[in-house]
Amino acid sequence: MDPVASAVRLAVQEAVHILSSSEDGGHIISTLQSLRRYLGETETQAPPEEQEEFSRTHFSTILRCLVGKLSPDWLDLLPDGQLEELWASFFLEGPADQAFLVLMESIEGAASPSFRLMKMARLLARFLSAGRMAAVMEGQCGQQAGPASRLLQETLLTRVVGLPDHLGNRLQRETLAAFFPQNYFPLLGEEVLRVLQAVVDSLRGGLDCSVSFLSQVLGKACVHGRQKEILGVLVPRLTVLTQGNCLWQRVCWRLVECVPDRAMEAVLKGLVEAAPGPEVLSRLLGNLVTKSKKAQFVMTQKLLFLQYSCSMPMLQSLLGYLAMDSQRRPLLVQALKELLETWGSSSAIRHTPLEQQRYVSKALLICLTHLGEAELRASRDELLASLMEGVKSRLDSSLPPVRRLGMIVAEVASARLHPEGPPLKFQYEEDELTREMLALAVPWPAADGPSEAGDDELVPYDMSGDGEQRGSKTPAYVRDCLEALTASEDWERWEAALRALEGLVLKSPAATREVSLELAKVLLHLEEKTAVAGFERLRQRALVAVTVTDPARVAEYLAVQFYALNYSLRQRMDILDVLALAAQELSRPGRLGRAAQRGSPGPGSQPSGAAVPAWKAVVEERVRCKTRRFCKQGSTGRAAAAGPNEFNAVAGYFFFPLLQRFDRPVVTFDLLGDDQLVLGRLAHTLGALMYLAVNTAVAVPMGKALLEFVWALRFHGDAYVRRGLLSAVSSVLLSVPAEWLLADLLDELLEARSWLADVAEQDADEDCRLLAVKALLLLEKLRDRLLPLSSP
Amino acid sequence: MAQAGTTHPGPCQMMRTCEHMAAPVPNPQFVLRGARSAVHALHFCHGAQGHPLLLSGSLRGLVHVWSLQTRRPLAALDGHGGQCVTWLHTLPQGPQLLSQGRDLQLCVWDLAEGRNAVVDAVHLESVGFCRASVLAEGPQRWMLAVPGRGSDEVQVLELPSKTSVSCLKPEAGARLGMPMCLQLWQAESSPRPLLLAGYEDGSLALWDVSARKVCSRVACHSEPVMALALDPRRARGVSGSAEKVLAVWSLEGQQALQVRGTHELINPGIADLKIRPDSKILATAGWDHRVRVFQWRTMKPLAMLAFHSATVHCVAFNTTGLLAAGSGDQRISVWSLYPPT
Numbered sequence A: 001m002d003p004v005a006s007a008v009r010l011a012v013q014e015a016v017h018i019l020s021s022s023e024d025g026g027h028i029i030s031t032l033q034s035l036r037r038y039l040g041e042t043e044t045q046a047p048p049e050e051q052e053e054f055s056r057t058h059f060s061t062i063l064r065c066l067v068g069k070l071s072p073d074w075l076d077l078l079p080d081g082q083l084e085e086l087w088a089s090f091f092l093e094g095p096a097d098q099a100f101l102v103l104m105e106s107i108e109g110a111a112s113p114s115f116r117l118m119k120m121a122r123l124l125a126r127f128l129s130a131g132r133m134a135a136v137m138e139g140q141c142g143q144q145a146g147p148a149s150r151l152l153q154e155t156l157l158t159r160v161v162g163l164p165d166h167l168g169n170r171l172q173r174e175t176l177a178a179f180f181p182q183n184y185f186p187l188l189g190e191e192v193l194r195v196l197q198a199v200v201d202s203l204r205g206g207l208d209c210s211v212s213f214l215s216q217v218l219g220k221a222c223v224h225g226r227q228k229e230i231l232g233v234l235v236p237r238l239t240v241l242t243q244g245n246c247l248w249q250r251v252c253w254r255l256v257e258c259v260p261d262r263a264m265e266a267v268l269k270g271l272v273e274a275a276p277g278p279e280v281l282s283r284l285l286g287n288l289v290t291k292s293k294k295a296q297f298v299m300t301q302k303l304l305f306l307q308y309s310c311s312m313p314m315l316q317s318l319l320g321y322l323a324m325d326s327q328r329r330p331l332l333v334q335a336l337k338e339l340l341e342t343w344g345s346s347s348a349i350r351h352t353p354l355e356q357q358r359y360v361s362k363a364l365l366i367c368l369t370h371l372g373e374a375e376l377r378a379s380r381d382e383l384l385a386s387l388m389e390g391v392k393s394r395l396d397s398s399l400p401p402v403r404r405l406g407m408i409v410a411e412v413a414s415a416r417l418h419p420e421g422p423p424l425k426f427q428y429e430e431d432e433l434t435r436e437m438l439a440l441a442v443p444w445p446a447a448d449g450p451s452e453a454g455d456d457e458l459v460p461y462d463m464s465g466d467g468e469q470r471g472s473k474t475p476a477y478v479r480d481c482l483e484a485l486t487a488s489e490d491w492e493r494w495e496a497a498l499r500a501l502e503g504l505v506l507k508s509p510a511a512t513r514e515v516s517l518e519l520a521k522v523l524l525h526l527e528e529k530t531a532v533a534g535f536e537r538l539r540q541r542a543l544v545a546v547t548v549t550d551p552a553r554v555a556e557y558l559a560v561q562f563y564a565l566n567y568s569l570r571q572r573m574d575i576l577d578v579l580a581l582a583a584q585e586l587s588r589p590g591r592l593g594r595a596a597q598r599g600s601p602g603p604g605s606q607p608s609g610a611a612v613p614a615w616k617a618v619v620e621e622r623v624r625c626k627t628r629r630f631c632k633q634g635s636t637g638r639a640a641a642a643g644p645n646e647f648n649a650v651a652g653y654f655f656f657p658l659l660q661r662f663d664r665p666v667v668t669f670d671l672l673g674d675d676q677l678v679l680g681r682l683a684h685t686l687g688a689l690m691y692l693a694v695n696t697a698v699a700v701p702m703g704k705a706l707l708e709f710v711w712a713l714r715f716h717g718d719a720y721v722r723r724g725l726l727s728a729v730s731s732v733l734l735s736v737p738a739e740w741l742l743a744d745l746l747d748e749l750l751e752a753r754s755w756l757a758d759v760a761e762q763d764a765d766e767d768c769r770l771l772a773v774k775a776l777l778l779l780e781k782l783r784d785r786l787l788p789l790s791s792p
Numbered sequence B: 001m002a003q004a005g006t007t008h009p010g011p012c013q014m015m016r017t018c019e020h021m022a023a024p025v026p027n028p029q030f031v032l033r034g035a036r037s038a039v040h041a042l043h044f045c046h047g048a049q050g051h052p053l054l055l056s057g058s059l060r061g062l063v064h065v066w067s068l069q070t071r072r073p074l075a076a077l078d079g080h081g082g083q084c085v086t087w088l089h090t091l092p093q094g095p096q097l098l099s100q101g102r103d104l105q106l107c108v109w110d111l112a113e114g115r116n117a118v119v120d121a122v123h124l125e126s127v128g129f130c131r132a133s134v135l136a137e138g139p140q141r142w143m144l145a146v147p148g149r150g151s152d153e154v155q156v157l158e159l160p161s162k163t164s165v166s167c168l169k170p171e172a173g174a175r176l177g178m179p180m181c182l183q184l185w186q187a188e189s190s191p192r193p194l195l196l197a198g199y200e201d202g203s204l205a206l207w208d209v210s211a212r213k214v215c216s217r218v219a220c221h222s223e224p225v226m227a228l229a230l231d232p233r234r235a236r237g238v239s240g241s242a243e244k245v246l247a248v249w250s251l252e253g254q255q256a257l258q259v260r261g262t263h264e265l266i267n268p269g270i271a272d273l274k275i276r277p278d279s280k281i282l283a284t285a286g287w288d289h290r291v292r293v294f295q296w297r298t299m300k301p302l303a304m305l306a307f308h309s310a311t312v313h314c315v316a317f318n319t320t321g322l323l324a325a326g327s328g329d330q331r332i333s334v335w336s337l338y339p340p341t
Helices: A003-021 A025-039 A048-069 A079-093 A096-109 A115-129 A132-142 A147-174 A181-204 A212-223 A227-241 A246-257 A261-274 A278-285 A293-306 A312-323 A329-344 A346-351 A354-370 A373-378 A380-396 A400-417 A432-440 A478-487 A491-507 A509-525 A535-549 A551-562 A569-587 A591-599 A614-626 A651-660 A676-692 A699-713 A719-735 A738-744 A746-762 A766-790
Strands: B030-033 B039-046 B052-058 B062-067 B073-078 B085-091 B096-101 B105-110 B117-123 B133-136 B142-147 B154-159 B163-168 B179-186 B193-199 B203-208 B213-219 B225-231 B236-241 B245-252 B256-264 B270-275 B281-286 B291-295 B300-305 B312-317 B322-327 B331-336
Touching (some): A003 A025, A025 A048, A025 A079, A096 A147, A115 A147, A147 A181, A147 A212, A227 A246, A227 A278, A246 A278, A293 A354, A312 A329, A329 A354, A373 A380, A478 A509, A491 A509, A551 A569, A551 A651, A569 A676, A699 A719, A699 A738, A699 A746, A719 A746, A746 A766, B052 B096, B052 B331, B142 B179, B154 B193, B193 B225, B203 B245, B203 B256, B225 B281, B281 B322, B291 B322
Parallel strands (some): B039 B312, B270 B312
Antiparallel strands (some): B030 B331, B039 B052, B062 B073, B133 B142, B154 B163
């Protein structure tokens, strides 16, 4: 046997014997002092080979022995905590990895709560604050990993990253602040930086080093969800250190490259989030995506297609990073192609949440800003093909946000892909989203500020009130309007008639009733011959006014026309809107009272304004002065006049003709086929009519018919249609009296209930799920209300 | 009773909160009521002790003198026999006021020391819509351009002698129609006075007054030129007509007129336009009852003042940046927009 080894073994065995049996403080001290020779800290050092042998073979044994002796009595063998200090020094000064492992091991082994546990925890906190964790990790950087030490590394890694969890489990409420994850992981970040510094220094000195242990620590910490804490410390420092320093950059690249595949996603996502921009990301990652398949998958697939949680700055960083190097740019082109393909896939449009579609669209726009003319031209045909297909399927969608996304992206993308062609221009309302998206589409280099803006640039006031001036050709009678609208070639008069019509109709109901059908027909077929601002709205308001004035005839006419030949989809949808609006107006409480008041101021009419004779006001005032009221409120404010629902008498005219022929396609109109947008609108309108028919006698048959309609269409593929159906179910539940629901519609409701439950759980569309839940709640409420009735 | 103005709340259109970032248009600083008929001419001047005054000419032939301090009328001058007063201007001497009326008289008033008497009158030959223009030639001498006897002529008189110094008649075949608006002007570099005249056929002519010849002519509009304004510093000007456009033109080398661009308006008809003395903004009086304000350098629309309920006939700026607009609704609105720095 090696003489050195046996000498050390003898010394250690003796020391262990003394430590475990002696009760004499002085003896123990001298023994410990003699052991410290092997740690190389005292003036009388042991020879280096003996030190090495000690730390390799015997250090853990000694430490375990020391842990085993730990008790209040033992520490009190010498006054002033001398013994404790000496005891602790072994953990704080000896080889850090072994000390750390023994510390962790003893903490796990100690009974909780106990003196020993707290002592060890405090010692661990000291160990951390003394910066020993850097030593633990640094120890793993120098050596080549053999099979034995790989296992050790594995253990070490688990302990290093899992420290807060272990300690939290052991100490429960007693745990120390240093072990809180929010404190520990930043510290770990600092320590990683110190080790990296040491690695850089030793590389400068020509020594080989490995950062793979650090990568593993980083990876594991990120997998544990501690990206923010650890990268929040690392990234800002690395940003500074890598600036213009190739060695640091290489170390940094290596650090990320060595991250195990299973942790790559967590690390990359954290880095993309923490990096302040694409330049920094590029410095930190280098060409990682071309070297690591996993990294490439994460950056070009996972973060773009499989998730949609990245914020816009993250997305900008990510795509900017891909664009910054010629080796990475092909990946960006590829990403653009795939983004466009996904964006345009009709199945994706139908089955992915709107939020994700927005995300993909935004990513698409950012990609476009980064790509140059030449790169786009190289794959133009392919890109244009998927763009066009996407625009088509998006514009077909019945959801306005989906259409809007189609318009915005189509405008921007076609301008980039086909700059020489005439620009594509859609009409859409500007809102937060469009502004955000158009801002994304601004190419990078053009961000150097407006050149023309001098300091004398004056800020315009709001000019939105500006518009064309009206002429004075306004007709004064409903018949005049009718004539002007049908026969007039004088466009000013035509426009004036259109503008005046609603007011005239409301003012003279009798005159309107004489020509109501003609008027409805004319308005329904009216085309926008001149560019009249707000034409659609004017026409709609006029039609609603006519319908309200003569509901039975006009509503029936309109509802029948809905299924007639030779109407455009636009007109059919107008019919639906008008019917819903007119029904709303008719069912508005208080409407009847007001109309009656206008007609004949009978004895019961409310006094209002100038219509009241002066004497009456005077008398009322006198009475008011001299009357003492005991009830404080209520007497002064008059209750809204109660009246029957005017919609009651005519609801059937509105409702039933619309239900009659939805399943019978005509040449130009196929509700169950391509015209699903109209079908969705029909479902919504029927729901609205049902809702407005509350408290009417016809509500029960309406509800029955509507539930049948819903039942026939419940598995429709279009989300907008399904939304309409679900809201119709809710309307039925709200409008039909509960006892009737149970008496007449019980079976239908039970069937609907299971369908609603399915939708609430499984539908791809968020609104559908929400509506289904609402309907279910209504059902629940209904049951709750009826249960006490039925139970004896 | 003459009821003159406190600050008036604007119509609801202006009170409306706007969806965009832009601020809502402010209300007029004050409104002068009591002209008792449509206001067709406005002019800012300084009265005795430098008190700021506003002069207005009405359809019924009265010239009102308003104090901008008290916002009340100080005097009403009746010198045009009930005929519309179309143009007002003050000469520094005196102060003397020139007023042009549809009664074919151009009156010279003495307003000094509270007097308000006609001291002189020039008989005009043309009853058209054309407003006169005046140019100071010397310390006591002025040049006045008015429409002349022939329907297409412009006559240039010297004041106070009232001698006709020149008669500017287009060539025989030019068919320009009546002169509609005039602007006398003398470039600093050249001693020769120039006259810009807008004609009935929509063209603009630059006359060399002393040589009695057209230096340059350009067809700006397809309808009669109703008003023009010139910014001598930039040698650029703007004109408005009965149609929907403003034309911006420049004087190349002081000699050649050139159209620089046109600006489309929403409603047709410009009755008057003025550039503020600091050349920052331009205001137009519209037949659509609205005053529009533009940034003069870029012609960017800045504001639309929809206060009046009838045609706005005239606008005027003073040196402190106040803008006055007179309208067929018998009111004069006074605004303070983009105060000069």
